[in-house]
Amino acid sequence: MSVLIFVENWDGKFKKLSFELVSYGAKLAEMLKTEIVVLSVGKVENTELEKLGKYGAVRIISAVNDKINVFDGQAYSAIIAGFAALEDAKIVLLSNNTTGKAIAPRLSVKLKAGLGSGVSKLPLSTSPFTVFKKVYSGNAFSNLIIKSDVKILTLAQNSSEVIETENKGVVTTVPIEWNPETVKTRVNEVQKQTGKILLTDAEIVVSGGRGMKSADNWGPMVELAELLGAATACSRPVSDEGWRPHEEHTGQTGKIIAPNLYIAIGISGATQHLAGVSSSKYIVAINTDKDAPIFAAAQYGIIGDASKVLPKLVEAVKDIKGK
């Protein structure tokens, strides 16, 4: 019996979310009095794999094949299902990011294992096995019972602490099959923007809405974001208007994020917008309208005109960071 954790790598490297996942898995295994096995697929250096040990990974399986050159949901879920059977995994844990969302449902069918997606804390009970998850786009939560013997969980990003331990992981490299002939997805072209903080990874997000008035007023906001090491985001009308790129659109129909701090500037706080940001640990709102619904979701607020408040805020951060 074990908890099998699938960790994705980005060009051979792990991220904070990988460590969150392993930390969560270690706590889950403790709850179930079992051990964790971490599975990585594709080429990752041993020194990188060993980092996972620090977060509680005891056994780390590095499944490799030089021919792996594309992410294919069908092929990856087959690989993970194979290891789940081999390791007698009772729980398979993945991140609830784009890769996890692509694999977990397929795995659920393959293993006839109930899926709890986007869980944000440890199970409420192990018998019946009950998880806590967001429903109605954050307007409610459910206690979901997973009835099958094998279970699949995907962990919401930034919902779990990274916990360092004294543990050292042992890496086993296992060659796996990968037949390029049968893998269905072919990549024709990759377009990557580099150097930007990913919205979904960012711990601080500075976001603007229609209250920013035009595409030309974003300077101080971008500056604030840079000073805070934050990513920039926006409401839907802003990306629809072309004031900001589509990748920045947050909300029910855009990106769903859960940073530690979300600063909403000139955003009214419509339910569909909050659906994408309500899991943020802290929300700060800057808005001229004291009755804007965003203030009901925020812990800190400034009632004021963004064009006046923002430059002052930038100065304040410069002051404090300068010290």
Next chain:
Amino acid sequence: MSNVPDTTTKVKFIDDFTKLDTAGIQWVINPWDELSLTRALELKDDPSSGIQTVTVAHVGLISAEPTIRKALAIGADDAIRINAEPADAYFVAAQLANVLKSEPYDLILCGIESSDFNGSTVGGMLAEFLEYPSVSSVSSVKIENGQIIITREIDGGKEIVTVPTPVVAIVQKGIAKEPRIAAMRGIMMARTKPLKVVEPVAVEPLTEVQRYEMPKPRAVCKFVDPENPKQLIELLQNEAKII
């Protein structure tokens, strides 16, 4: 497609938080599925795509038929309703797969999630049941010379991929700009378009909602003087300890 409460609904629960209070709820096509339908119709409008029919499929009781008719009014050619309470994602995907096994489609579009259960699950499960390839995080689907060309979002960028049919594309932002709306003519025609009702097969759901909870109210908002935003930064540093 999924039938969900209008996205502005203030959800409430009854029977000791075990059931959604459906009183007064406006039911709509799940926003993602509405965009999928829009894209499917755009593709069909272009004769070079080779797409001849667009079908919507739904697992649900007869109470969902107004929503299905709406999809027909928007432009779907026909509809399939599998007559069962959608017990969980696994159950729904199994029912859909059972029907689609005997009536194959080349391209299956599923929305990334339904706005009620936020599972992001049915599309991938359906693909696995059918043993079809699936592509997730899809922001564009095109058909060129009979080949399906898909753009998928990856961390910090995009990939343009091709996949042989039949394929399940799990779509998100970008797939279509605005949902298509029904015109008067469409509404008239929808009444006579075929809506086939299929009885479900026996499938044991793997999950069950025990109860719902309402989100905890956030702490009351603390207001900072707009003339002195420095105070905000200090609170974030010293009180919230997040910067």
